[in-house]
Amino acid sequence: MDTKLKNIKYSIVTKSVAVIIIWLCSLGIYGTITYLGNNQEFYTTKSYFETRSMNYEFQRLVYNAIELNVKLVSEDNINKSEKTEEEKSVDLTQFHIIKNRLKNTVNFKYYIVNIDTGKTYTNFHEDNPIKKLRNQTAFVHYTQLGRHDDNNYHRYLYSNDITKMLKGTNYEVYASVMEPLEEGDLFYEGFESYERMNTKYKYIILLFLALLIIIIICLIYLVVVCGSTSEKGSISLNLIDKIYVDVHTVFILFLIGISLLGVLGTINYYDLKYLVITIIMYNLSVFLVISYILSFARQYKNGYILKNTFIYNLLAKYKLYIKEYLNGKVLKVFTVFSLLVYGFINGILMAITISLIMDNYRYGYYMFMDVRVLISSIILLVFNLVYIYYITKPFMSLSRIMRGVEEISKGNLEYDLKDSEVSTVFSSFIHDIKKIQGGLKEAVDDAIRGERMKTELITNVSHDLKTPLTSIVNYVDLLKKENLSNKKAEGYVKVLEDKSARLKQLIEDLIEASKASSGNLEVQLEKVNLQELVMQACGEYEEKISKCNLDVRTNFCDETVNVKADGKYMWRIIENLLSNVIKYSMGNSRVYINITKDNGEGVIIIKNISAFPLDIEPEQLAERFVRGDKSRTTEGSGLGLSIAQSLTHLQGGFFKVEIDGDLFKVSVKIPLYNKD
Numbered sequence: 149m150d151t152k153l154k155n156i157k158y159s160i161v162t163k164s165v166a167v168i169i170i171w172l173c174s175l176g177i178y179g180t181i182t183y184l185g186n187n188q189e190f191y192t193t194k195s196y197f198e199t200r201s202m203n204y205e206f207q208r209l210v211y212n213a214i215e216l217n218v219k220l221v222s223e224d225n226i227n228k229s230e231k232t233e234e235e236k237s238v239d240l241t242q243f244h245i246i247k248n249r250l251k252n253t254v255n256f257k258y259y260i261v262n263i264d265t266g267k268t269y270t271n272f273h274e275d276n277p278i279k280k281l282r283n284q285t286a287f288v289h290y291t292q293l294g295r296h297d298d299n300n301y302h303r304y305l306y307s308n309d310i311t312k313m314l315k316g317t318n319y320e321v322y323a324s325v326m327e328p329l330e331e332g333d334l335f336y337e338g339f340e341s342y343e344r345m346n347t348k349y350k351y352i353i354l355l356f357l358a359l360l361i362i363i364i365i366c367l368i369y370l371v372v373v374c375g376s377t378s379e380k381g382s383i384s385l386n387l388i389d390k391i392y393v394d395v396h397t398v399f400i401l402f403l404i405g406i407s408l409l410g411v412l413g414t415i416n417y418y419d420l421k422y423l424v425i426t427i428i429m430y431n432l433s434v435f436l437v438i439s440y441i442l443s444f445a446r447q448y449k450n451g452y453i454l455k456n457t458f459i460y461n462l463l464a465k466y467k468l469y470i471k472e473y474l475n476g477k478v479l480k481v482f483t484v485f486s487l488l489v490y491g492f493i494n495g496i497l498m499a500i501t502i503s504l505i506m507d508n509y510r511y512g513y514y515m516f517m518d519v520r521v522l523i524s525s526i527i528l529l530v531f532n533l534v535y536i537y538y539i540t541k542p543f544m545s546l547s548r549i550m551r552g553v554e555e556i557s558k559g560n561l562e563y564d565l566k567d568s569e570v571s572t573v574f575s576s577f578i579h580d581i582k583k584i585q586g587g588l589k590e591a592v593d594d595a596i597r598g599e600r601m602k603t604e605l606i607t608n609v610s611h612d613l614k615t616p617l618t619s620i621v622n623y624v625d626l627l628k629k630e631n632l633s634n635k636k637a638e639g640y641v642k643v644l645e646d647k648s649a650r651l652k653q654l655i656e657d658l659i660e661a662s663k664a665s666s667g668n669l670e671v672q673l674e675k676v677n678l679q680e681l682v683m684q685a686c687g688e689y690e691e692k693i694s695k696c697n698l699d700v701r702t703n704f705c706d707e708t709v710n711v712k713a714d715g716k717y718m719w720r721i722i723e724n725l726l727s728n729v730i731k732y733s734m735g736n737s738r739v740y741i742n743i744t745k746d747n748g749e750g751v752i753i754i755k756n757i758s759a760f761p762l763d764i765e766p767e768q769l770a771e772r773f774v775r776g777d778k779s780r781t782t783e784g785s786g787l788g789l790s791i792a793q794s795l796t797h798l799q800g801g802f803f804k805v806e807i808d809g810d811l812f813k814v815s816v817k818i819p820l821y822n823k824d
Contacts, residue, residue, distance in 0.1 A: 163373065166366040167438060173359040173366075174434045178427070180356040181411055187345055196342040197285045197325070205334055206256070206286055207306040210323045212246045213258040214290070214310055217269035218319055220246070254332035257281060258323040277322070284324035291320050367441060375446040383449045388439060392458040393447065400440045407433040490535050497528045553581065561589040621648050671714045671798055675821045678709040678718075678743050678750050685722045686741070692730050698756075699738045709743050711750040711818040717795045718818070724788040725754050725814055732812070734759040749802070749817040758810045792816070 189199045196202055220226060220243045226236055250256070250271065257272035259281060274280055281287055282297075289297040292314040295307050314321070329336045375383035410426035447453045454460055501524040548565075555563040563585075565578055627641045686693070686700060693700055711718070729739050733756040742753040789805065792814075796803040802817040 163370060166370050167435075170363050170366045170438060171431070171434055173363045175431075176359045177356060177363075178411060178430055180352050180359070184349065184352060184356075185412065187349065195285075196339045199338070199342060202286070202325075202335065202338055205338070206323075206325055207288075209250065209253060209256045210258065210288055210290075210321065211306040211310055211313075212249060213269075213271075213323065214260065214313055214319075214321055216243065216246045216250065217260050218317060219313060252333065253335075254330050255326050255335045256323070256333070257326050258321065260319055260321050263318045263320060281322045281324040284327055286325035288323050289321065290314060292317055367438075370438070370442055371445040374442040375449060383446055385446055385450065385452070386443070389443050389447055389452070389456070391443075392456060392461070393444065393453055394457045394459055396440055396443065400437055403433050403436060494528070494532065494535075497524065497531060500524050501528055549578065549581065556581075556585055556588070561585060561592065620644070621652065624648055671717065673712050673714060673799070675710050676713045676715050676718050678711055678752060678818075679704050681715075681718055682722055682741060682743060682752065685719070685726055689723075689726050689730065693726075693739075696730055696733065697736045698729070698733055701738055701740050703740065703742045705744045707745065709745055709750040710821040712821040713799045713801075713818050717799060721792045721795050721816060722752070724792045725752075725816075728788050728814075729754065729756045732756075732758055732760065734810070745820065746817070748820055750820050752816040752818075753813065755811060755813045758812050762807045762810060762812065764807075789814075 189201065193199050220239055223240060223243065226239045226243060229236065229239075231239070257277075258270060259272055259277045260269040261267070270277065272281065282289075287297055288295060290307075290310050292311065294311045310321070325335055329339050375385070407426075407430050410429050444453070447456055504524055552563055552565040565582060565585075624641060624644050628645070682702065686702070733739060737757040740753075740755040742751075742755075744751045744753075793803040796816055796818070800819055802815075804815045806813040806815070
């Protein structure tokens with residue numbers, strides 16, 4: 149049974165019933181508030197004679213009595229006036245209306261006397277009428293100078309009109325509502341209604357408090373059970389709980405304010421359309437307030453309230469922004485934020501200045517004669533100048549950083565980026581650039597050191613090999629001069645001669661490649677005719693080309709291609725390329741040699757079909773000791789293309805190897821010779 153009650157307690161049906169009860173009670177509260185608002189004078193005054201309705205009716209009758217007896221007087225008086233017929237007709241109508249109204253009053257008494265003539269107008273025929281009128285709770289006394297009684301119960305609703313009507317006359321007016329009130333006019337009916345309300349409003353207040361207590365009890369229940377489906381169940385958050393608590397609170401307070409204004413607006417204002425809109429707004433506010441309270445409770449149970457406030461998140465982001473700003477990592481955020489602040493402050497200062505100028509213009513002053521305008525304009529100008537100075541300072545630093553990066557990219561690794569010349573915003577950026585600069589410098593130094601060591605090693609080893617190799621070559625020559633009767637020995641000598649010659653050529657190529665790659669060669673640039681150089685090289689290699697059954701096809705442009713190069717190095721480049729073609733081209737194939745001009749450069753392109761599969765990257769073929777013949781059965785050393793590439797770069801040219809299947813293509817570009 150206990151478990152069943154707990155299930156009912158946390159069921160969605162019970163929660164829904166509680167919400168409906170709150171809604172119905174809130175409608176009852178709306179009704180009581182409206183009722184009390186429409187009848188507020190019955191419980192905000194101590195007696196009937198303090199009510200606005202009684203005061204209004206009393207003052208109106210006083211005004212009517214004066215108008216009837218002082219202004220209109222009689223029908224003859226109206227007819228004898230110099231007014232138009234239409235105006236006379238209006239006055240006659242007003243005369244009869246007032247006369248009937250005063251005739252139907254029972255409790256209103258007045259006494260009007262002309263001090264000069266002693267003539268009186270009254271509906272109160274008693275001895276010493278003025279004294280009796282003064283003794284009443286509701287009493288007024290008027291002359292042409294205004295009101296003279298000390299009765300604070302009654303507001304001066306008609307005082308100005310009455311004084312204006314009595315102006316220029318010698319009349320004194322005394323009026324009262326006689327007590328006790330007798331049945332027969334509006335005063336008596338109002339008094340009876342007031343007495344009834346005095347008893348009724350107390351019960352309405354009790355009803356209001358009872359409905360409020362029921363709402364509070366239901367809200368407490370909903371707060372206790374919200375977010376869970378059982379006593380020990382976890383609290384689950386809804387989509388509405390993702391709204392910032394403080395933003396949600398401001399919205400609900402705004403909505404409550406609008407609803408209260410709507411409710412107060414319905415008091416004494418009987419417009420059906422306005423009433424319907426107000427009731428809809430009120431009901432919507434009730435459900436949204438319930439939703440807000442339950443959302444607040446769920447977040448409180450989860451300890452989520454503080455973290456789900458806009459201010460908390462703003463401060464957290466601001467803290468992160470400050471941290472990132474100090475590290476120089478938020479230039480974009482800093483710029484946007486500063487622009488927003490600048491626009492806001494500048495807008496306020498501009499609005500103040502314009503407002504002051506418009507005030508001066510409105511009153512006919514010269515705009516800068518006002519000290520306030522001058523001070524405001526100076527403040528606006530100074531603020532803009534200061535902002536421009538501080539906002540441009542980081543960008544001036546950025547230009548220095550860009551200049552430094554440009555110098556570093558050109559290879560000036562010694563360029564000094566001074567921290568003192570750079571804004572704090574870029575301090576971390578400068579530190580990172582300096583780390584990159586240091587890393588590049590260290591890497592370049594290591595690369596140069598390694599390249600120098602390799603070059604020195606190759607040079608030294610090559611020289612060390614060259615001495616014994618010279619001896620071997622000399623002894624081979626001596627053996628050839630001996631009369632060897634043994635045929636096998638002659639064959640061995642022949643092999644020694646070939647291999648030693650090849651080894652000698654390899655060592656010479658190695659030394660040359662080392663010198664070319666290190667840049668330790670002296671270059672004498674001069675005018676070189678590429679067509680003549682290529683034709684001469686083809687002529688010298690004609691025998692070897694024919695022996696390999698190669699068909700060399702040359703294609704030269706119509707113009708003479710003169711390049712600015714070192715003749716002997718250009719000869720070595722072409723010689724190495726032709727040697728490469730002879731060694732690695734497929735027999736009975738064609739070789740194409742093209743010479744053209746392209747963007748201020750002379751271009752040599754050599755294409756041939758490889759005898760071996762070229763399953764290697766083009767860039768690797770230009771490296772030292774790399775050969776297209778992986779079996780290494782050919783005569784090549786693997787240095788020809790490397791030497792050609794180094795010599796090309798040494799002369800300021802461009803060297804590129806391309807492979808398309810078995811098609812091998814080499815492009816050499818050298819700057820054209822210019823007489824200027």
